Amino acid sequence: MMKAVVKTEAGYDHMQYMDIPEPEATGDLVKIKLAYSGICGTDLHAFKGTYASTKPPVVLGHEFSGVVTAVGPDVKNIKVGDRVTSETTYKTCGTCPMCASKDYNLCGNRQGIGTQINGSMAEYLVSREESVHVLPDNVSLLSASLTEPLACGVHATIEKGNVQPGDVCVVFGAGAIGQMVMQVAKSQGATVIVAGLTHDAERFEIAKSAGADRCVDQMTEDLKAIVMEMTNGVGADKCFECSGAVPAANKALEIVRRKGTVVQMGVFPKSHESIWTDLILHKEIVYVGSRSQKPSSWVKSLELLAAGTVVPEKIVTSIDPLENWRDGFDKMIRGEGAKGVIVLDGSLK
Numbered sequence: 022m023m024k025a026v027v028k029t030e031a032g033y034d035h036m037q038y039m040d041i042p043e044p045e046a047t048g049d050l051v052k053i054k055l056a057y058s059g060i061c062g063t064d065l066h067a068f069k070g071t072y073a074s075t076k077p078p079v080v081l082g083h084e085f086s087g088v089v090t091a092v093g094p095d096v097k098n099i100k101v102g103d104r105v106t107s108e109t110t111y112k113t114c115g116t117c118p119m120c121a122s123k124d125y126n127l128c129g130n131r132q133g134i135g136t137q138i139n140g141s142m143a144e145y146l147v148s149r150e151e152s153v154h155v156l157p158d159n160v161s162l163l164s165a166s167l168t169e170p171l172a173c174g175v176h177a178t179i180e181k182g183n184v185q186p187g188d189v190c191v192v193f194g195a196g197a198i199g200q201m202v203m204q205v206a207k208s209q210g211a212t213v214i215v216a217g218l219t220h221d222a223e224r225f226e227i228a229k230s231a232g233a234d235r236c237v238d239q240m241t242e243d244l245k246a247i248v249m250e251m252t253n254g255v256g257a258d259k260c261f262e263c264s265g266a267v268p269a270a271n272k273a274l275e276i277v278r279r280k281g282t283v284v285q286m287g288v289f290p291k292s293h294e295s296i297w298t299d300l301i302l303h304k305e306i307v308y309v310g311s312r313s314q315k316p317s318s319w320v321k322s323l324e325l326l327a328a329g330t331v332v333p334e335k336i337v338t339s340i341d342p343l344e345n346w347r348d349g350f351d352k353m354i355r356g357e358g359a360k361g362v363i364v365l366d367g368s369l370k
Contacts, residue, residue, distance in 0.1 A: 025143035026346045028077045032070040035077070038344055043145050046091040050147040051099050053107070055365040057166035057340075058141035059084030060353050062196070067136075068350055074136045082142035083109040083135030086156070086165035088369050096150045104369075106168045108152035108319055111138040126176075126313040142346060144365060154319055157327035162369055164326065166362060167201075167333035172314035172322045173286070174201030179209065179321060181311040182259050182284045186210030191248060191257045193217075193273060194264030195224035197360045198286060200231065200336045202261045207232040208330040211259075214251070216244050216269070223338075224359050231335045239272075248276045262287050267294045274300040274308075282307040336360045 022040045029035050046052035064081050066072035075081075089103045099105070113120050114130040125131060134140045134148060156165050178184050188211040192199045195217040206213045214235045215228045225236035235251070237244045248257050256278030262270045265287030273283045274297045283306055301308050325331045338358025341349035349361040 023144035024343055025080045025139070026082070026343065027080055028067055028075060030077050034068060035070070036068060036081075038346060041080070041143070044139065044147040046093045046096075046147060048093045049095040049150045050093045051089055051096060051105070051107075051150055051153045052091040052145060052147050053085075053087040053105060053153075054090045054145055054369065055085055055087040055141055055143065056162040056367070056369040057086055058082040058363045058365060059167050059170065059197075060349050060361040060363065061170070062198075062353075064135070065350065065354055072136075074133070076137045079135070079137065080139035080141075080143045080146070081135050082140035082363070083133065084166055084169040085141035085146070086162040086168070087365070089153075090145070092150075099150055099153050099155065104156045104162065104165070105153050106156060106165045107134070107148040107154065108172075108314070108316065109134045109169060110152050111149060123316050126315045141365075142343065142363060144343075154323055157323065159329070160326045161334060163337060163362070164332060164334040167197075167336070167360070168319065168322050168326065169314065170197050170201050171205070171325070171331060171333050172318040173198060173311075174205040175321045175325070176314045176318040177261060177284050177286050177311035178202050178205040180318060181309050182261065182282055184209045184211050184259055188212070188258040189248070189252050190214070190259045190261065191216055191244075191273065191276060192261045192263060193266070193269035194262070194287065195221040195228055195236070195359070196263065197336060199261070199263035200224070200228055200359055201331075201333065202263055202286070203228055203233050204231055204331040204333075205325065206259075206261075208325055212251070214244075214248065214257070216272075217264075220356060223357075227336055227338070227359050231332070244272065245276050252278070256281060258282070259284070265289055267296070270294075271297045274304075274306060277304070277306055279304045280306070282309065284309050284311050286311050337362050340364050
């Protein structure tokens with residue numbers, strides 16, 4: 022048996038710290054003793070009962086790192102003792118066009134770790150070998166546990182936004198995803214402005230320490246005027262909406278240059294929202310969605326981690342043991358800090 026945090030049924034809360042059976046490494050599965058598990062916004066939505074993808078009973082958590090303790094008989098390249106992280110994809114249909122191109126994030130029959138399959142808020146989990154990545158020696162397990170949000174940032178910034186050296190980028194939202202997008206954009210040689218609100222003061226300092234060129238409190242400063250001053254009146258090359266706020270998306274459309282790109286990562290409160298479509302038309306803006314991450318995003322993320330050009334652990338503001346998971350969740354729900362992490366085994370290195 023092992024300790025885990027389980028969403029036992031649908032609805033608000035219904036979460037328990039409890040004993041459940043340890044998973045077994047069968048077939049192509051890799052058993053991982055977990056070191057750290059990040060607390061994601063979707064975990065908070067699952068807690069509140071507002072995340073439709075969560076299928077209880079299930080162990081939450083999909084951002085993690087750890088050490089391999091067992092491998093199934095069909096595993097070929099991963100071995101016991103490897104320091105690893107893993108993609109969240111546990112199973113796909115394998116037959117649709119999205120699977121053929123390894124766009125697993127868009128497979129309609131995908132099963133994900135921490136949503137439909139037991140996740141990382143536990144002592145152990147199992148993941149298929151295809152999803153498991155061995156870590157570079159110079160990357161800490163704490164940073165590695167945030168490879169998933171980093172991969173989301175890589176997918177949006179590089180694969181969908183095509184950020185180039187010299188680009189001026191505006192990132193809306195100073196939470197974990199916004200911080201990762203900022204770090205990835207900086208790694209590509211961009212100038213990055215992080216836009217948020219007054220309560221983001223602590224997050225602004227984290228962003229600055231990790232390389233942000235400018236942070237703007239939109240409640241006290243004129244973001245458009247600042248962007249236009251920094252771009253000689255042209256506007257930002259790329260904007261990334263990471264806050265889930267419709268006004269931020271519309272501000273992005275307002276301040277992006279003609280033929281610029283706006284990438285939407287945030288999930289808006291309603292499925293139909295009022296977006297300033299006239300600007301998309303008249304400025305020939307490329308408005309693109311970026312959903313989660315895919316295998317290529319992880320390959321690039323591990324390259325950036327190995328090079329040290331992104332350091333995810335810089336955004337960690339709280340670490341709580343599994344039995345105190347509610348404290349970690351409460352801090353994130355209150356908006357304290359940038360990123361909360363649960364430690365499962367701090368002795369792993």
